[in-house]
Structures are given as C-alpha cells and as structure tokens.
Amino acid sequence: MKKGFTMKNTSYDFTNLIDRHNTSCVKWDFFDDDLPMWVADMDFRVAPAIQKAIQKRAAHPVYGYTIVPDELFEAYINWWDCRYEFKMSKEDMIYSIGVMPSIASMIRCLTDVGDEILIQSPVYHVFFYFIQDNNRKVLENELIYENGAYRIDFDDLDEKLSRVKMMILCNPQNPVGKIWSKDDLARIGELCKKHDVILISDEIHCDLTDPGVKYNPFETSSDYDKVITCLSPSKSFNIAGFQSSVVHTKNTELLEKIRTQMHVDNSDACNVFAATAVIAAYNHSEDWLEELKEVLYENRCTVDNFLKEELPIVKLVPGDATYLLWLDCSALNVHSKILGEFLRTNQGLFLSPGHEFGEIGKDFMRMNIACPNELLMDGLRRLKAGVITLKNFNNGL
Known part of the structure; x- marks a missing residue:
C-alpha cells in the first residue's frame, strides 16, 4: 500500500458531502x-451523464410499463468486450431486477428443497439468507486466512462439491476484496465439471478494482459449460436504486429454465428509469x-x-x-x-x-x-x- 499516494487532478465531485437524510435511504x-x-x-x-439522462427521461410526463431496449444489452456487450474481453450475445442474456433476485430464482429452479448449496465464507451475508429462506442448506468451503491473506482450500472444495448441485462464487470476493486469479477460476471450473455442479458467479463488484488492475471474468477463465454469470452496473456507478442486472450463460438448457422461473417470480421486468441509467453509465460514464x-x-x-x-x-x-x-x-x-x-x-x-x-x-x-x-x-x-x-x-x- 502506497503511503504517499497522490491522486490525479479530479474532474468530478468526490469531496462535497451530500445529506441523504429524509430520502428513504x-x-x-x-x-x-x-x-x-x-x-x-x-x-x-452519481456520474453527471447518468443524472442528465434520468432528468431528461423524467421530463416526459408518462411513466408506464417499460420494455428492455436492445441498447441496454448492447451497452453490456460492448462494456465487457472492450474492458475484459468477455464476449456475450443478447441471445445468452436475461434482464433482471437484481443479482440477488436472480440468484434466488436460480436456487428455486435448479435445485430442490433440502439440497445443500456451496459458498465460500467469509462471503456476502445475503447468500446465507437466500439459501436458507428457500429451504436449502448452506455448505461452507471456508477460505484459508494465512499471513494476512486469503486463499481457497481446494481439497475441501473438491470433497464438498461431491455433495451439492450448485455453487455460488463471489468474484471479486465480498468482503475480503480479493480478485480470483485465472488459475483459481480454472481450477474451480475443473472441480465443478468433475462433480457436475452448476456454478453461479456473482461479479457485481467487478469494475471496482484498484487503478490499473482488472478482474478476471469466470467465463473467460474456464471452459466449463454449466456456468451462469450475474452482472450489474449498480455497485460500479452507485445506481442500485434502479434495480437492474443481467444473467448470462451460454448453456441454453439452463438459460430457458432460468428464464421461465424469473418470469414466474416477476423479476424480469424493467422499471421506467432503469435502462436509461444503465445505458448512460456504460456508454457515457x-x-x-x-x-x-x-x-x-x-x-x-x-x-x-x-x-x-x-x-x-x-x-x-x-x-x-x-x-x-x-x-x-x-x-x-x-x-x-x-x-x-x-x-x-x-x-x-x-x-x-x-x-x-x-x-x-x-x-x-x-x-x-x-x-x-x-x-x-x-x-x-x-x-x-x-x-x-x-x-x-x-x-x-
């Protein structure tokens, strides 16, 4: 960690305090x-381009039901291709109101009541709640904390994957802030393939890396085909209130099961401002x-x-x-x-x-x-x- 780190001259406002009280925050x-x-x-x-786009949309006096425009998918596709060489197509994507609602839907349609689902703790606490609230059981592959850093216990992971149908990965890892290496991700993919386990990769924090550092998308690090990636600009651009994300997988069988479940759960609808915010974020911010x-x-x-x-x-x-x-x-x-x-x-x-x-x-x-x-x-x-x-x-x- 650099003791004397000096930031470049800023163009945007990251210093003024904003009073968020009394905004239902x-x-x-x-x-x-x-x-x-x-x-x-x-x-x-928020980024000025996002606020400007929302204000322009808000100026229109009707806020009715909204479709997901092609421009939203194109914004995702271009962003991940240009920044991470992660190539996606619209046909392999499903719009969702959020990463966690997507994961809840996938738990319901891809596992059965009573099944164990593997997560790597310490990890985002809502993983625990959503697994248990859907009447499944949490199985933990605890990360090894050694010399002030975390690593995966692959022997334990291998043994425990033999007991589950699904694993939920967090990349980058919340809360430890670790970007998993391509080698780590490839090895996870090999073990999931060995045990025929569906892997959900939550990559919502992917853009928020140290300057000059890039994360590794799971789907560019492994050729395993039972992988579902959850993506969203909500953390990167501070627009979680618009409730917008996508699910991506090249596995057509899994995709159709997820699409059906998300429609049943009514988690595939787009609110009137969401697409506007996402497009402004990825294209102009x-x-x-x-x-x-x-x-x-x-x-x-x-x-x-x-x-x-x-x-x-x-x-x-x-x-x-x-x-x-x-x-x-x-x-x-x-x-x-x-x-x-x-x-x-x-x-x-x-x-x-x-x-x-x-x-x-x-x-x-x-x-x-x-x-x-x-x-x-x-x-x-x-x-x-x-x-x-x-x-x-x-x-x-």
Missing part, C-alpha cells in the same frame, strides 16, 4: 446511527468510473496508513477490489457482534460485524469507504476512540 434513514459505514452503496454524487477508482484507492491507503500509525491493533486485510474493507480485529479478542454493538452504542459508528459473513469472520469487521474523505476520517477517529474505550473497559474488569 437505507443507509442513513433506516437506523438511527451517526455514521453508517455498512451497506454497500456510495455517498458520492467510463471517465467518472476511472476517477472513482483513484478516489477509492486513495481512501484505502488512508485507512491503511491510519491503522498502522494510530490503531495498529486493528489491521487491514490487503485487497485489490471493492470499496468494502475487511478489518482484522482478532487482537482485540472480542466477537464481532459485541464489537459492532459497542461501536454503534459508544461511537454511533455502524460497521458490518464479520460473523454475518460466516462464523469464520467473527474476528473481523467490514467497513464501507465509498465516501468523501471528511466522512472517512470521522469514521476512523470513531473507530479508534471506540477500540480504546473498549480496551480500557475490558482492562478494568
């Missing part, structure tokens, strides 16, 4: 916390995204330097993607649930407790750094004050 209105740094959306102003990545990297460096200099008992797990940082709090000897509750009560700081991402994460906290520097520094100071208060309290017992 999940992050700022749902809970009564002073500083929420948990849910995965950004406190930055790439410069904004590249500048955002510089800002997020600067924020990552800020956190790393602050912890090393001001709070060395907490360590940043190195990552190269997402704006979600994974903090190693194991030296505190406090379960993440207790630590999270203490920080909220004592400091008004809401971080995500690591145990929510699997019990293997009980010594960690997840921190959202997609915010102006002023908010980030406020959060870091609150974290330091809370940890010091907690240590003093425990030492007095």
Whole structure:
C-alpha cells in the first residue's frame, strides 16, 4: 500500500458531502446511527451523464410499463468486450431486477428443497439468507486466512462439491476484496465439471478494482459449460436504486429454465428509469468510473496508513477490489457482534460485524469507504476512540 499516494487532478465531485437524510435511504434513514459505514452503496454524487439522462427521461410526463431496449444489452456487450474481453450475445442474456433476485430464482429452479448449496465464507451475508429462506442448506468451503491473506482450500472444495448441485462464487470476493486469479477460476471450473455442479458467479463488484488492475471474468477463465454469470452496473456507478442486472450463460438448457422461473417470480421486468441509467453509465460514464477508482484507492491507503500509525491493533486485510474493507480485529479478542454493538452504542459508528459473513469472520469487521474523505476520517477517529474505550473497559474488569 502506497503511503504517499497522490491522486490525479479530479474532474468530478468526490469531496462535497451530500445529506441523504429524509430520502428513504437505507443507509442513513433506516437506523438511527451517526455514521453508517455498512451497506454497500456510495455517498458520492452519481456520474453527471447518468443524472442528465434520468432528468431528461423524467421530463416526459408518462411513466408506464417499460420494455428492455436492445441498447441496454448492447451497452453490456460492448462494456465487457472492450474492458475484459468477455464476449456475450443478447441471445445468452436475461434482464433482471437484481443479482440477488436472480440468484434466488436460480436456487428455486435448479435445485430442490433440502439440497445443500456451496459458498465460500467469509462471503456476502445475503447468500446465507437466500439459501436458507428457500429451504436449502448452506455448505461452507471456508477460505484459508494465512499471513494476512486469503486463499481457497481446494481439497475441501473438491470433497464438498461431491455433495451439492450448485455453487455460488463471489468474484471479486465480498468482503475480503480479493480478485480470483485465472488459475483459481480454472481450477474451480475443473472441480465443478468433475462433480457436475452448476456454478453461479456473482461479479457485481467487478469494475471496482484498484487503478490499473482488472478482474478476471469466470467465463473467460474456464471452459466449463454449466456456468451462469450475474452482472450489474449498480455497485460500479452507485445506481442500485434502479434495480437492474443481467444473467448470462451460454448453456441454453439452463438459460430457458432460468428464464421461465424469473418470469414466474416477476423479476424480469424493467422499471421506467432503469435502462436509461444503465445505458448512460456504460456508454457515457467510463471517465467518472476511472476517477472513482483513484478516489477509492486513495481512501484505502488512508485507512491503511491510519491503522498502522494510530490503531495498529486493528489491521487491514490487503485487497485489490471493492470499496468494502475487511478489518482484522482478532487482537482485540472480542466477537464481532459485541464489537459492532459497542461501536454503534459508544461511537454511533455502524460497521458490518464479520460473523454475518460466516462464523469464520467473527474476528473481523467490514467497513464501507465509498465516501468523501471528511466522512472517512470521522469514521476512523470513531473507530479508534471506540477500540480504546473498549480496551480500557475490558482492562478494568
């Protein structure tokens, strides 16, 4: 991590604070916390091209039922081809209101009640909920944490894939911020093929890498044919509220099953603003995204330097993607649930407790750094004050 990282001159506004209170905002209105740094959306102003396109569409006085235009699929196809050499066609894609609704539909149509579904913990906590809420069982292939970094336990993965019909992969990995290598992805594909397991690859955080770093799409890293990729601009461009994503697979049998289920679930409809936002994002907002990545990297460096200099008992797990940082709090000897509750009560700081991402994460906290520097520094100071208060309290017992 560069201690003296200097960001290039900016063209967009990533510094001014935007008051999101009283906008029915999940992050700022749902809970009564002073500083929420948990849910995965950004406190930055959206790319100007997106706001302009939405305002233009809003100026039309009718907001009726909306079809998904070809331009939306073309925007996806061009984006992934140009940036990642991931070639898709419209015939292999299904529009969806979101990645998680898509995964829920796939769980229902491609597995049976009581089946085990494999995930690699620590991982996005909603994976657990959606598997269990659909009356399936979670099977965890726990990542190995060694020398401050994570890697896949392939022996355990091989054994456990023999017991399941489906695996859900997170690439880049949320919350640890790791981009899986082409070799890792190819090996996962080989093991899924060996055990005839359907692989769902959630790649929603793919664009949010460190500057100059690219993620590896699963479908360009493996020739396995029972793979379904979930893609969306919602994290990259902070437009999750428009509820838009696509599912991609070249397996026509799986595609038709998914299409039927998503229609039954009514998760394949497009709201009146969604396509407009997506097209403006992919076709006209790439410069904004590249500048955002510089800002997020600067924020990552800020956190790393602050912890090393001001709070060395907490360590940043190195990552190269997402704006979600994974903090190693194991030296505190406090379960993440207790630590999270203490920080909220004592400091008004809401971080995500690591145990929510699997019990293997009980010594960690997840921190959202997609915010102006002023908010980030406020959060870091609150974290330091809370940890010091907690240590003093425990030492007095």
